[in-house]
Amino acid sequence: MNYEEVLGGVVGLFGPTNVGKSTLLNRLVGQKVAITSHKPQTTRKRIMAVLRRDDMEVVFVDTPGLHEPRHELGEAMMKTCTLAIREVDIILLILSFEEPEPPMMDKILSMIKKADLPLFLAINKMDLVPPESLQETVARLQDIGIFSHVLPISALNGTNLDLLISYLRPFLKKGPRLFMEEMISDQSMEDWVGEIIREKVYQFLRAELPYSTAITVEEIKEVPQKQMLVIHAKIHVETQSQKKIVIGEGGKMIKRIGEAARKELETLLKKRVYLDLFLRVEKNWTRDPKALKKLGFL
Numbered sequence: 001m002n003y004e005e006v007l008g009g010v011v012g013l014f015g016p017t018n019v020g021k022s023t024l025l026n027r028l029v030g031q032k033v034a035i036t037s038h039k040p041q042t043t044r045k046r047i048m049a050v051l052r053r054d055d056m057e058v059v060f061v062d063t064p065g066l067h068e069p070r071h072e073l074g075e076a077m078m079k080t081c082t083l084a085i086r087e088v089d090i091i092l093l094i095l096s097f098e099e100p101e102p103p104m105m106d107k108i109l110s111m112i113k114k115a116d117l118p119l120f121l122a123i124n125k126m127d128l129v130p131p132e133s134l135q136e137t138v139a140r141l142q143d144i145g146i147f148s149h150v151l152p153i154s155a156l157n158g159t160n161l162d163l164l165i166s167y168l169r170p171f172l173k174k175g176p177r178l179f180m181e182e183m184i185s186d187q188s189m190e191d192w193v194g195e196i197i198r199e200k201v202y203q204f205l206r207a208e209l210p211y212s213t214a215i216t217v218e219e220i221k222e223v224p225q226k227q228m229l230v231i232h233a234k235i236h237v238e239t240q241s242q243k244k245i246v247i248g249e250g251g252k253m254i255k256r257i258g259e260a261a262r263k264e265l266e267t268l269l270k271k272r273v274y275l276d277l278f279l280r281v282e283k284n285w286t287r288d289p290k291a292l293k294k295l296g297f298l
């Protein structure tokens, strides 16, 4: 055991949907912990991941994007955010240069102010705007007067992330290391594999259909002789007609999703993977508390 003291703390990533919270989490800890997509409301559950430096151990908490819920699933996602605020020591609000003052701004500000914690603001996607126009937005948001620091970042390119960490430093507290060396995130292997599959669903299925899907991983079996993992997973949809679309003509769509997920899992795990996907109709699960509970959202 290592009892050396380090600087530590729990930093919550909050913000509207699609601003790059999950991309930032992955970049900070140097691994693909959370899935990302250009579609809004990708993250559904809170995910913790650890950033380790020689004298530091900072836990970052990724949360679902703040939005006005349209169904029980959305409500569960927002509840996840309000509960997550209670677990953190520092709030890092993420906005994006694409929309630095989103429609929900007032609500978001009142939510984070209530927490009575140190507040930081990172404005992401600075790579999308000309450098000379950054300062005006930074100054305008700094004028709100509640943030210890406001800084432009690019989660995609890694710009200003070391600076962000150096700003957090004085707010961290000395204590023992809390996480084992090999631990990066608090997600189970099953949940993480399910998320990788869901990312492909978001990539390949159009319009609203991804929002009607959920993944559960039923079994992950090691076959040591073959250096291989055998994975059985279910894609849940809300209706019979959605099931047909996810299967696709002659099974083409499900095959495409399965192949992309398998390839990514093989790359990330450095192992061969056999992935078996099964479709199941869980009627109106996004609005049914019982089904939400079964799928792990409540």
Ligand SMILES: Nc1nc2c(ncn2[C@@H]2O[C@H](COP(=O)(O)OP(=O)(O)OP(=O)(O)O)[C@@H](O)[C@H]2O)c(=O)[nH]1
Pocket (backbone or CB within 6 Å): 016, 017, 018, 019, 020, 021, 022, 023, 024, 035, 036, 037, 038, 039, 040, 041, 042, 043, 044, 063, 064, 065, 066, 124, 125, 126, 127, 128, 153, 154, 155, 156, 157
């Ligand atoms: N250009 C650019 N795109 C970015 C950056 N960071 C994230 N993105 C893109 O923005 C989109 C949304 O990223 P996510 O990380 O999924 O955003 P999120 O805030 O976690 O979204 P939700 O989970 O849906 O709330 C993806 O297409 C990312 O590739 C960035 O710094 N620059």
Ligand SMILES: [Mg+2]
Pocket (backbone or CB within 6 Å): 021, 022, 023, 034, 035, 036, 042, 043, 063, 064, 065
């Ligand atoms: Mg996300």
